[in-house]
Amino acid sequence: MTTPLFETLCVIGPGLIGSSVLRRLRERPGLVNRLVVADRDPAVLDRVRALDLGDEITADLAKAVADADCVMLCVPVGAIAPVAEAIMPHFKAGAILTDVGSTRRSVVDALTPHLRDDIAYIPAHPMAGTEHSGPDAGFASLFEDRWCLLTPDPHAPQTDIDRLAAFWREMGARIRIMDVDHHDTICAMVSHLPHLIAFTICGTADTLAEDMRAEVLDFAASGFRDFTRIAASDPTMWRDIFLNNSDALLSVLDRFSQDAAAMAKAIREGDEKTIVDTISRGRRIRRSLLENRQA
């Protein structure tokens, strides 16, 4: 019997990410002794009960955090700081506060003024997910071989950072510790811009003339289908991500627009070399991802 990493873990917002963490913990009962689960939506709590994902399941967030050694916020980015502020007075001294939010800087800036000295704030963003939401969408292997990016508050004790890193390793993830702004720039490039492009391209197809629109959907080849999978993601979650990472996102979008314009120019001018170079670069990136088993 190993020592548990946390005596009591509280998960607030047991949707896709939160319920995946809970499922993994149910498969490995020694890691955490007691699971407290909270959400503001009673329908979500009913599903969590039916799925048996918590030992205590409640809509009372203050009560939920009272005994927790670690509180994990799995709510949309825009709700992280308000929820953290509301529950802060109810934390046990020495507890860890973590969140799985997809963006960092604006959340850290909004939350830090409300952070108690005796609470360690260590955001941990798993680079894993799907286009689905809610407690029924989660699965225990979601984080297997995926990165989890930790951006600890400068005052967080090293022992707490090590403990949370060990927790995410048990979830199956690989750990990288990084600076808040670096996190946002990387995520803008590898996650937020691709989603923006997917939402936009589906919008473009949808605004075609009515007769052509039916054909777009009938004849959609796998390229367009891949975009529609990403574009099926949750609107609230992605609104929050775009608005909370606007600087980094607009900066990579600007770069992308310039590159797209360069590609348009190459096509217009019949510049075969630029066209082939651009496509070959994409192919190289895909192959290197496959070699690292990340695709």
Ligand SMILES: NC(=O)C1=CN([C@@H]2O[C@H](COP(=O)(O)OP(=O)(O)OC[C@H]3O[C@@H](n4cnc5c(N)ncnc54)[C@H](O)[C@@H]3O)[C@@H](O)[C@H]2O)C=CC1
């Ligand atoms: N979906 C994905 O692929 C990934 C999402 N993330 C991040 O994880 C977080 C959660 O995402 P999902 O699990 O996809 O969301 P989800 O929509 O599946 O679940 C969110 C849950 O939070 C609850 N909630 C919302 N506002 C609340 C509030 N004020 N108080 C209490 N509960 C509240 C909702 O009722 C819902 O049960 C987000 O911050 C997202 O950016 C991170 C990695 C991947």
Ligand SMILES: O=C(O)C(=O)Cc1ccc(O)cc1
């Ligand atoms: O479904 C996909 O393709 C994703 O990219 C999931 C995802 C969404 C948001 C994140 O912050 C991290 C991963």
